[in-house]
Amino acid sequence: MLYVFGGVIGGYAVACLWLCWQWLRIPKRPLNHLDMPPDFKISVIIPVRNEAAHIGVLLNDLERQTLASQHFEVWVMDDASTDRTAEIVNEFIQNKMLNLQLVSLVNAPVSSPKKRAITEALKRASGQLIITTDGDCRVGERWLEMFAQTYLETGAKLISGPVTFLKTTPTSVVEWMGEVAQTIEFASLIGTGACLLEAGHPTMCNGANLAYERAAFEAVGGFAGVEQIASGDDEFLLQKISKHFGVEKLYFLKNEAAVVSTHAQDSWQGFYHQRIRWASKWAVNKRLATMLVAVWVFLVNLLTLILLIAPFYENVVPFEFCTILLLKYVPEFLFLRLIIRFLGRKSWDCYIPIVQLFYPIYVLFFGLAAQRKGYVWKGRNLR
Template sequence: MNLLPFLLFAALAVYLLALVVLSSKWKKIKAAKDPAQGGVDYPVTLLVPFRNEGRNIAGLLRNLADLSYPNLQIILIDDHSEDGGAEQVEEWISSEKKHNFNLISSQGRGKKAAIEEGVVMANANIILTTDADCALSADWVQNMLRAFDDPTVQMVAGPVMTKGGHTIFESFQQIDWSSILLLTNFFFSVKKPIMCSAANMGYRKEVFYHVKGYLGNHENLSGDDSFLLEKVYRRFGPQAIRYLPESDVLVKTNPARGLKGFLSQRARWASKWNKHQFWQNAGGAVLSALLSLASIGSVLLLMSGTAGVGMFALYWFLKLIFEYSVLGRVLKTYEIRPSIGYFVVASICHPMYVVVVAFLSFFAKSSWKGRKR
C-alpha cells in the first residue's frame, strides 16, 4: 500500500507537466485588426454536408446568408436526410432567390461521399467546410482566408467550441473542448498536427484531388477531417498546414443535448485512435486513459487513514488548480469563463468520462445520424 501514493502522484506529476508543456504554446491570442484584409478577391466555395438536421436548417440558412464575403458559392449537400431537411433548403433557396446557394443530393453514402461530391461541384479553388449545426461569424470566410495569402499553405484549420455554458453539462462540454483545442494548438505549433475539425477547415481544391480525397478512409464512420489532414501533412509537410486559434475564426457548434449522444459522439471520435499512421494519436489516447485510471484509483488513498485523506485532498487540489489555470486560459481566449464550481465538477467527472469513452470506442457500435457501423 505504501507504493500506491508514489505511483498516483507520479502519474499526477506526468499529467501536470503535460498541462504546463501544452500551455507553453498557447500564447496570448488576438484577433486580426482588419478582418476584411487578405484574400478578398479569391473565389471561395463553402461546403455544408447535412443529414437529418431539420431542426437546425432554418438557423443555418440565416447564418450563411449573413456571411459578408462577396465572392462566395455555398453548396449544401444532402446526405440522404429522412426528416425533410432537404425540402426546407430547396424551398428557402427558391423563396429567397439566393443564386449563390446550391443544393445537391449525395449519391454516395456517408459524409465523406457528400463532401467529395461537393468538391466536384465547387467552382472555386479555395474550399471551406463547416457543419449544419454550427454558427459562423459574418467575417469568418475572410478571416480563414488570411492564411491562404501564403501560396505554400494548402490547408487551414480553426477552433471549434460548443455554445451555451449555462448548465453544468454544457460547461463540461466547453471545458472538454478547451482540452481538445489545447492539444490541437500544441501539435500544430511543434509541426506535428494530429487533429482538426471539418466544422472549421479549408483547403485548395487541387490539393484534395492530389491526395486522392478520402480514398482509403471510406470505411471509417468519421474522420473526414483528421485523415485528410494526415494525408496533406505527409504529402506537403507541416509548412503547408496552418492552424488559426484566433477568436475571429471560432466556429460555434451545438452542445450535445443528452449524455448518451455526447458519449456516442466522443466514442466515435476515439475509435479512430489506432487507424492513424501517427504514433502521437495512439500514444495520446493510451496515456490519457492511464492517467484517468490513476485519478479514479486515488480514492484508494482514503483507505489509508488520516494521512491518506490528506494525500487525496492534495492530489485533487493540485489537479484542479492546474486545470483551472491552463484550461481556463484557453476558454478566456474565446470569452468563456466557467465558474470554479463547474471546473470542480468537470475535474472530478472527466477521468470517469475518459475511461467510459475508451471502453465504448472498443466495444460499442459507432453511430452517426441514424447510421451504424
C-alpha cells in the same frame, strides 16, 4: 507506489504547462483589409442529414458574411434526409441571393457518409479553398473573411478553426450542467489540437470548422486509404496533408471571429454515440505517437481515479495523495482557463474544477467503450 503515481502525473503536469506555453505562442491573427484576387473563390461544403431544425439559421449566417458574395459558393449535400431539410434549402435558394446549391445524395449504404458527401461536393465545387462545416452550426459574419485572409497571406494547405458549443437557455439544472461540462471538455480537445499543430505535431482538428486547399486535397488522394473508416474526415486528412506538404503549411486560426458554434448533445444517448464516434478515430489510428498519447492519457486518468478513491478505503487523506492530485489539477486548470476564455466563457472559470473531478471517469468509460465496434449516428449503424 506513490513515486510511480507522482512520476506519471508529474509528467502530465509538465505537458499541461507546455500546452499553456504553446497556446500563448500561437499568434492571434488580426483581421486586416485585404484586396481579394478577382478569381479567388471559397467553396463551403455542408454535409447534412435531418437538420431541418438548424440549417436555415446557418444559411442566414452565410448570407450575412462580410466576404463579397462573388468570392464564395455554398454546397449543401443532403444525405437522404427524412425531414424538411431539402425543402428549407430549396426555399432559401428561391428567396435569397446566396450562391447556394443543393445536392441530394442517393440513400445507399456507405462506410463513411460524410466523406462521400464531401467527395461528391468537390466534383461540383469551383473554389480553390474548401471550407467544411456542419448543418447545426452557427458562424459569425466575418468567418469566411478570416479564412480567406489567412489563406491568401500564408499559402496554407490546411487551416484548422476553433469550435465551441452554443450558449443556450437550459430548462433544467441537469441540462445546464450538461452544457457546461460538454463545453469545458470540448474546449480541452480544441485547445490541445491547436497547440499540437503549433508545435509541429498535428493530431486533432474538427471538421465543423476546417479549411484546406483543393489542390492539396487532390494531391494527397482525398480520403483514399481511410474511406472505410466512418469518422475521421478531418483528422486523417490533416495527417495526410501534413505528411505530404509538411507542418509549416498547416495553421490554427486563432481569432474569435473564426469561432464556429455547434449544439451540445441534449440527451445521454446522443452524447454517448457522439463521444464513441470521436473516440473511434483514436481506436483505429495507426500512428505510434497518437497511440502512445492515447494510452498515456488513459493511464493518467486511471491513476487519478485511484488516488481519488484510495482515501475512502484507508479512511485517511494522506498529504502525498493530495499533493499528487494538485500536481494534476492545477496545471490542467490553467490550460482549460486559457481556452474557455478565448471561446468567450470567462465567467465559467469556477466550473472547471467540477468538470475536472469527474473527467477521469469519463475518459476511462469512453476509452473502453470505444474498443467495441460500431455506433449509431444520424439514424445509421456505422463502424
